[in-house]
Amino acid sequence: MIRLLVTVSILLLLAGCTGRDEKVFPQIATIETEGSLLGVHELAVNRNVPWELCWGPDDMLWFTEQEGRVCRLDTKTGVVDTLLVLPEVWFKRTAGLLGMDLYQEKDGTIEAFLNYTYKQDSLITSRLVRYELIEDSLLNPTLLLEIPGNTAHNGSRVKIAHNGLVYWATGDAYVYGNAQDSTSLNGKILRLNRDGSIPADNPIPGSPVWAWGFRNMQGLAENSRGQWYSSEHGEATDDELNLLQPLRNYGWPLIEGYLDTEKEKVHQLINQQEPLLAWTPTIAPAGILYYESAQLPALQNSILLVTLKAKSLRQIKMDSTGTKVLSEEILLDSVFGRLRSIAVSDKGIIYLSTSNRDWNPAPGFPKSTDDRILQIRLATERKGNLLKSKPALVQETNDGAGLYLRYCASCHKPDGTGVMDIFPSLLKNETVTGDKMKLLQLVLKGKNQMPSFAFLSDEELAAVLSYIRQSWSNESSDITTTYIRNNRNDR
Numbered sequence: 001m002i003r004l005l006v007t008v009s010i011l012l013l014l015a016g017c018t019g020r021d022e023k024v025f026p027q028i029a030t031i032e033t034e035g036s037l038l039g040v041h042e043l044a045v046n047r048n049v050p051w052e053l054c055w056g057p058d059d060m061l062w063f064t065e066q067e068g069r070v071c072r073l074d075t076k077t078g079v080v081d082t083l084l085v086l087p088e089v090w091f092k093r094t095a096g097l098l099g100m101d102l103y104q105e106k107d108g109t110i111e112a113f114l115n116y117t118y119k120q121d122s123l124i125t126s127r128l129v130r131y132e133l134i135e136d137s138l139l140n141p142t143l144l145l146e147i148p149g150n151t152a153h154n155g156s157r158v159k160i161a162h163n164g165l166v167y168w169a170t171g172d173a174y175v176y177g178n179a180q181d182s183t184s185l186n187g188k189i190l191r192l193n194r195d196g197s198i199p200a201d202n203p204i205p206g207s208p209v210w211a212w213g214f215r216n217m218q219g220l221a222e223n224s225r226g227q228w229y230s231s232e233h234g235e236a237t238d239d240e241l242n243l244l245q246p247l248r249n250y251g252w253p254l255i256e257g258y259l260d261t262e263k264e265k266v267h268q269l270i271n272q273q274e275p276l277l278a279w280t281p282t283i284a285p286a287g288i289l290y291y292e293s294a295q296l297p298a299l300q301n302s303i304l305l306v307t308l309k310a311k312s313l314r315q316i317k318m319d320s321t322g323t324k325v326l327s328e329e330i331l332l333d334s335v336f337g338r339l340r341s342i343a344v345s346d347k348g349i350i351y352l353s354t355s356n357r358d359w360n361p362a363p364g365f366p367k368s369t370d371d372r373i374l375q376i377r378l379a380t381e382r383k384g385n386l387l388k389s390k391p392a393l394v395q396e397t398n399d400g401a402g403l404y405l406r407y408c409a410s411c412h413k414p415d416g417t418g419v420m421d422i423f424p425s426l427l428k429n430e431t432v433t434g435d436k437m438k439l440l441q442l443v444l445k446g447k448n449q450m451p452s453f454a455f456l457s458d459e460e461l462a463a464v465l466s467y468i469r470q471s472w473s474n475e476s477s478d479i480t481t482t483y484i485r486n487n488r489n490d491r
């Protein structure tokens, strides 16, 4: 009898140990990247367009569903609870219950900040509402802000900053003039206190507008340094990933993607800011996060991006300052269909949601188990679908910095310092800052280990050579496209 009791209590102890750990969900795929294995686990099936995922202060995975539901998934058990059903959500195509973020007040109250589309008669609006979690329900709604909405381009993502302020990435509501009108609240990053009032230190006194010139943002993230990033859908071309800064103008609808066409260059926008990345053809970027955890070293210091049209999970590696893109890898390509949202837990475990039951499913989708919520964590074995990460197709970045990173930095290094005795430093270098003709001929012809760059267009050569002549305290004049056209003798 005693022996039996001992055995039972040991079993209970063991069960208790595993019970306290996260539940192990079925591993349906394995991604191999940079020598690490990442397991993709299936947490929930048969959901209906989980639009936003957030890791809660209660250590549970919260999510919105576009039709108007807020749910909470306990990752220790897999049980999903519904916390709120919002009947007044106007759910159609891209409108509905969209972004959400959570905040825990000092007294322990958890608050949910929700954005949804609302329609009364023919008037469509986009609402930002705060709820309180009381027992297992979201109650006591407070309308913080209501702005014009439309049948499309309602954005939106909501994020509570580390400093407790609310950042709201709004869509332009399909009105071309909105994004460039600093008095309109559409096509903006708005910054608010949690009670909806305007922070005293906002860049435009008395206005929630913090940055502008956006079309239809679908991703918003802050890293631990307080740097902000957004993803945005372009029109026919030029989806964007942006590094957000106060009072900057991100160009829409006058400038799409990089400032690279003659038509765009006639616009001299004050505080105009180019994207970190632009994608043509478009990929429909959606949720983003800045991954900093040591849990998955292969993903550290990267922006993780999920996409709808391109049906991918991408890793955008950033430099140590978070201001430059080093590379773009595709970790998931098409296997799970459209991907809408991405979140990370305190432990560095990643969560993703599919969006195959939305208005625009890809051929072959939805599958019978859609929509799904997936988890990515370190794997010890290969299981399920075996996948390998691969570089994204290199995009045309026509600005000098982007061309330099793509074509020159592998040898001369991103900061131009080169490698001693192998690749010359380009800082205060006579060949760089001196005679334009000599520099052009060297880059066209190459020299010893230095390859020829005659394949670059006149515009690209002008951009990259001007860039090296004016970076890293080099202070030489730029080199124009006309100069290159008149002086290149290689064709």
Ligand code: HEC
Pocket (backbone or CB within 6 Å): 404, 407, 408, 409, 410, 411, 412, 422, 423, 424, 426, 429, 430, 431, 432, 439, 442, 443, 447, 448, 449, 450, 451, 453, 464, 465, 468
């Ligand atoms: C594969 C490595 C490699 C790449 C890529 C490369 N370079 Fe170089 N570069 C070199 C080497 C090696 C030299 C020295 C050549 C020599 O003197 O024999 C050099 C020399 C130079 C010099 C002359 C510096 C000096 O003082 O002698 C300039 C200017 C320069 N590179 C610019 C560029 C630019 C601009 C790009 C990109 C468009 C580029 N390089 C890409 C390897 C590279």
